[in-house]
Amino acid sequence: MDEIRLKIKRQDGPDELPYWEEFAVPYGPKMNVVMCLQAIQNDPVTVEGLPTTPVVWECSCLEEVCGSCTMIVNGKVRQSCSALVDQLEQPITLEPMTKFPVVRDLRVDRSKMFEALKEAGAWVTVDGYFDLGPGPRMAPADQQKAYHFSRCMVCGCCCEACPQYNSRSPFMGAFVMGQAFMFNTHPIGALEKEKRLDALMGVGGLGDCSNAQNCEKACPKNIPLTEAIARLGWDTTIHMIRKFLR
């Protein structure tokens, strides 16, 4: 193999119509999809030999920790920096995620995800940014468990895979459940557990999840999202009963 074939879904701006272009770039060992896009950037010409504009996409860390470069590669949502060419069928098709507005080409606007974290109060409320002595002790087993959730890079794979998540639905997405669950189990974070549960019982919260579990399968960091959803479901029920009895 001396060249790599790619079929890329392009779009010049948010209100423009999408179109496809095909490219061939020189093959190299251990190449990934980002490297293919970089090769196109260096020499933006289609397979037909027509000059075009370089493809626009996002990337930053190039080692699957920042979440930037998420797109649909051969029909599957994933990070393009860790999508190795040798493991992909050709032509490699690249499309932008469908659950977020396209900015240009493969770049989408995921600011909605960050807004959802705001609604859910996904943080620990601390008294200030100064030394107040050591935090609470924690069992290693609890730490290991919470650590899995704390690796969420807000990449959007879980949202893309979820049947309930789309531009018309207010559903916040599985990652929010993961984060809310994590903060609810943290010794200091738990002090605001009820607030978070209230937020998850409202519009766009847990009630909108149909339990299809696609989210967990799509998560590149194997975050146990369904467990978080199940636990939060139980917690919100109890929270509701308590509120009712109060």
Place this chain on the structure above:
Amino acid sequence: MAKPRIIVVGGGLSGLMSALKAAEKGADVSIFSVVPVRRSHSVCAQGGINAALNTKGEGDSVEAHTYDTVYGGDFLAHQSVVKKMCVAAPGLIYMFDRMGVMFNRTKEGLLDLRLFGGVKKRRTCFSGATTGQQLMYALDEQIRRHEAAGAVRKFENFEFASLMIDGEGVCRGITATDKDTMETRAFAADAVIMCTGGFNHVYGTCTNSTHCTGYAATEVYKRGAFFANPEFVQFHPTAIPGTDKCRLISEAARGEGGRVWVPRDGKPWYFLEEWYPAYGNTVPRDIAARAIWKVVKEMKLGVDGEDIVYLDLTHLDHEALAERLEGILELYEKFVGDDPRKVPMKVFPAVHYSMGGIWVDGDHRTSMKGLFAAGECDYQYHGANRLGANSLLSAIYSGTVAGPAAVEYAKGLTKTADALPASLLEEEKGRQDDINKKFIGMDGPENPHLLKQELSKWLTDHATIVRFNKNLKELDAKISEIKERFARSKISDTGGFANDEIFFMRTLENQFDLARLIVLGALGREESRGSHYKPETPKRDDEKWLCVTKCEYSPEGPKFDYSEKVEILDIKPVARRYDVAH
């Protein structure tokens, strides 16, 4: 009085920490970042963060941390600021612990520590092998909390373009360009804090994220702020060789017992253990990188004759590996396809960290009034070589200094941001619009992407682990030549929406100045110290070179000044050795 208005450029650890501290002191804060802040380069940090918590019964102390940092930096760091940082470190870790960072724990539920390079005591707190990511997320969450409360504003996907400087040479704000609409706007402020990270992407392939280009730091240098110690660039000894990125395998791998070797006479040769019996595989990075260089380039003992050595974890307990190093095991498996629990990893040194950067004083003021700098983009704390797990610390600590210092400065101003004449804003914006127009109109024969590759290749070949004066001179001439050709290049996208090529062109233009700083700084320093090694002057020369390389911009080329002596307090310079304990 209106709230002081502070602009923070950069949303990594240093930027977010500066912003939180400035907000806490009552400022109205705006953060600008090319990427959503949660995706900043700091997420790449794997191994951990240093603080003398002394929970292992090893008698660790702030003094020992200070000593190791100064000694590890080959005595080029000012000592009082290093000391202050080391004093603050335990409190900073506790603060992150309260914010919910999932640091690894001991059986008793205390913060666990591991060993890192250049030290004898376990001092590194860690969260698996994704510590930077965890610290970053904690600050990102706190910033979101302040955003929800209206105290902080974020301008994400905005590229810093330039400083706004008034007639008296005082920094009064910035211009920045929206990466989608491509509109450049001027933003007035009482003080600006630069937190734009390292500049290692000038070398092309390195361990950094793609936004670590040095554009912003070079831009403020070109507008009059001093730069310092550009010649000190760290090579990390163990990265996976690559063409898009050299993905790092953290020093934590060696701290946890990983061993470096090459086959010799059919047997593993653990050369670091043999040459440096006191520290073995956890010698500092400059030492390890040079040793690997020697074994591979001079002794020609690289694995299969290639630029590769082994980093071996196969003898370590699998459960401990999963708990403490999972992130890097996954990374290696994903990108190389081999299981590092079963086969030794193949690694080689790669460009990793810029010790040099924007010159600052102890309060993180730059030489320009109204402009501050913090994090990897400043030059403080690490001298000629940074110790592992000290830069997450310096990024965070410097933010806690710069944020309040900027607010203090702003409160003392008689003329505030609200009173700036509109003409100042319009002029600077106009200047930037003109620059962008110039780039859009470029239609010459040269391909700028290939020029960038050429620049990086030359730098990587000649301004790295071993430096020869002759090569540096040739390289300097080459930079000027490539820059000239750049003036005759063609932009590949002339559109007015989400046009990344304009940023690429702007960045490359500044990288020529940055590259010259590195090369001329290296040429000028006639000694070897820390990461800067020249076989022609192989010894450290404290008589003459215990000083800061201070650089001032001029259109003809940088002007160097060596009059600032390194501040020596209790720690007197001695020969730096790692073959014996110190």
